[in-house]
Amino acid sequence: VFALVFAVSCENSNVKEEPKKEEFRPLIVRKDGQYIEYYPGHKQIKMKGREDADGNRAGIWKLFSQDGVELSITVYTKGKKDGHIVVRYPNGMPNYVGEYVMDERVGEWKFYAETGELLETIVYDEPTKENK
Template sequence: MKRFFLKHSGLLPLLLLILIESCQPGTIKEVVDSYDNGQPKFEKYYQRNNDELVFIKEIHYYENGNKRIEGAINEGKREGVWIFWFEHGSLWREVNYSKGIPDGIAKAYHENGALFYQGTFLQGEKHGEWSFFDVEGKLVNQLTFEKGKLKSQTNSKQY
């Protein structure tokens, strides 16, 4: 018996953490994967619902510790606004999801923070007007979609 505890003593802190966390209301974090430098690479968050844990959110990180992706999960699928960052920490994209499918406003940014594009998804398909901008924020292109099919295009930038 003593050998078992010595051999598996590394499990004791983990078991204690799970036991303590299971008695607490609120959100529970699981570090799913880590970089060699110890920084988390991927985390899952759970909410206690009666006697079960419900997966509600995930966060991915760059090796430098900055967030890469963050978003909510509902019934195993992406839900709500998902945010994506460049490695240096500035905002890259925001995409709204419904039941795991892009649905709603989507925006992307250049590394300098200027808006790169803005448009709307309708049940996973590009729909309506999509506007594209250069790094200085000037409108360069407008596309109009109807349920994923390109209907018109207007180039705005003069060269």
């Protein structure tokens, strides 16, 4: 009996396991008007938002760091920045806050240091196209 158990256990020790194949998962997923982009490894969302029927950004879009910190919130209409925007430093403190109307800066914009200290306030009386 011992010889039989020994022989069977030796046979099993020679069996090699097949390496697990990782399933391909795209970094960008578009489904039902929803856009989600992941960092490599799919552990963290990089960017998410909605797209209109023409594939343009629409509504609220969010950008995240690899650590999950929300870096920006931007509102879009037909692919153009159109509404409130908040951009943050990687530490979560605000970098700047403002308002867009169809890709043009309007109203009061506030700019901050990484510590949270207000550095500057600019009021755009006339719409100003953002430098691209």
